[in-house]
Amino acid sequence: MSKKPKLGQNFLVDESACLRISESLGDTRARTVVEIGPGHGAITDLLAPRCARLHCIEFDPALARELAFRFRNDPHVTIHNADILQTDLSQLESQNSNLEAEPSSLNPSSLSAQPNPPSTLDVIGNLPYYITSDILLHLFIAARKGILARAVLMMQREVAERIASAPGSSDYGALSAFTQLHAHVTNLFTLPPNAFSPPPDVYSTVLRLDFAPRFTELGVEPEGFNTFLRSTFAQKRKTLANNLRVAGYSSAQLTSVWPASIPAQARSEAVPLEAMAELYRALSTNATESL
Numbered sequence: 001m002s003k004k005p006k007l008g009q010n011f012l013v014d015e016s017a018c019l020r021i022s023e024s025l026g027d028t029r030a031r032t033v034v035e036i037g038p039g040h041g042a043i044t045d046l047l048a049p050r051c052a053r054l055h056c057i058e059f060d061p062a063l064a065r066e067l068a069f070r071f072r073n074d075p076h077v078t079i080h081n082a083d084i085l086q087t088d089l090s091q092l093e094s095q096n097s098n099l100e101a102e103p104s105s106l107n108p109s110s111l112s113a114q115p116n117p118p119s120t121l122d123v124i125g126n127l128p129y130y131i132t133s134d135i136l137l138h139l140f141i142a143a144r145k146g147i148l149a150r151a152v153l154m155m156q157r158e159v160a161e162r163i164a165s166a167p168g169s170s171d172y173g174a175l176s177a178f179t180q181l182h183a184h185v186t187n188l189f190t191l192p193p194n195a196f197s198p199p200p201d202v203y204s205t206v207l208r209l210d211f212a213p214r215f216t217e218l219g220v221e222p223e224g225f226n227t228f229l230r231s232t233f234a235q236k237r238k239t240l241a242n243n244l245r246v247a248g249y250s251s252a253q254l255t256s257v258w259p260a261s262i263p264a265q266a267r268s269e270a271v272p273l274e275a276m277a278e279l280y281r282a283l284s285t286n287a288t289e290s291l
Contacts, residue, residue, distance in 0.1 A: 009060070011039045012126055012154070014195035022046040024152045024188055024208055025122050034092060036084050036125030036135065036153075041067050043124065048077050051122075055092045057084045085134055089121060089142040123151035129202070132159050133175055140182045143211040144222055151183075151209040157190055160205035172269040174233035181229070181273055183209035218277035228280045232268040240268045249283065257282035 012018055022043055025033065028051040038044045038056040044067065047054055054077045058064040064081035071077040080087070121142075127135050132155045142148050163179045164187045165171035179185060186208040193199035215222045231247035232240055241254055241264065258264065259282060261275045268276075 009037070009039055009128075010126075010196040010198060010200045012042055012191075012195060013197045014191065015042075017191055017195050018042045018046060020189065021124065021152055021154065021206055022050065024206065025124055025150060028052075028122060031122050031149075032092065032119065033122045033124060034089065036123065037128065038067060038079075039063060039126070041070060043126075044071070044077075047124070048074055052076065054078070055080060057082050057087055059083055084125075085131070085138055089139075090145060090147050092121060120149040121147060122149055123153070125151075126154045126204075129156050129159075129200075132156065136163075136175065136179060139209075140178060140213075143182045144213050144215075148211045150211065152188070152206060153209065154191070154204050154206045157203040157205040160187065160190075160207050163207060167272045168270050170269070173236065174230065174268075177229055177233070177268075177273060177276070178226075179209070181215075182213050183211045185209055214273065218273065220277050220280055224284065225277065225280055228283075229276060232271075232276065236267075236269070238267075240266050240271060243268065253283065253286060257286050 012021075025031075028047070031051050032053040032055070033047055033051045035044060035047060035054065035056045038058055040063065041056075044054070044056055048071065056064075056067060056077070056079045058067060058079060058081060061081050064079050068079040071079065123139060125135075136153075139148060139151060159175070162171045162173055162176055164185045165176050167176075188206040188208055190203055190205045192203060193201065196204070213222070215225065218225070228247075232243050234243050234246060238246070240262065241258075244254060245251065257279070259275060259278045262271055262279060
């Protein structure tokens, strides 16, 4: 019986699946690609000859050393022994092209700000199940800065189904709303447990995210609307109005601006982003006029 890796990794071993995932990024010959959690490099082997530059973010020091040795003769491939959640993606494009084979350490506190915005990056990865949401939120921050173009990500099937679900579905929730606020989501395919070693207890789904933050389209500013949206999903069993009252809005405020497009007893999972933005704009205008 195979021993489960110490960090709980489930390594993709299905070669056809690796090829499908790498090809889902499209033409990367002139692109810089960031791979999250390359593991033993099954997808890295396919990406390396297909992109202009490749940054691999591997948390496990032993795996990072293994990959650094394997790609020691590929100057356009860099292996970072780092935590993706602590990695400033805006710095990857501007790093020196004289890359060393030894794993580098990305320390956000030591990275200087860049005077010009970097080119966009593409992202690919098999996301650890227990931090999938955290990684997605980290990518959304980069997307708002205009850093990311596309991501092809594998995750637990149930999480992928929630992300891709539409408002009104029982699966629609905060992660669905935040993802669809930042990207167009395409469900590509699902893999069975035996595509991995060791096999996980769940099926895994591959999604493609084409980043296109909608804040300008919706007429809202990112920081305020993100905070507002988070408060609307604070307690799933409560109605949208009750969640907003808990967040500090008075009944009088809500009644005075409540849009006709949202039923009074609607729950947040039934409300499209367009209607959420309409309500946010109305509440913001009302608050400004009250000053």
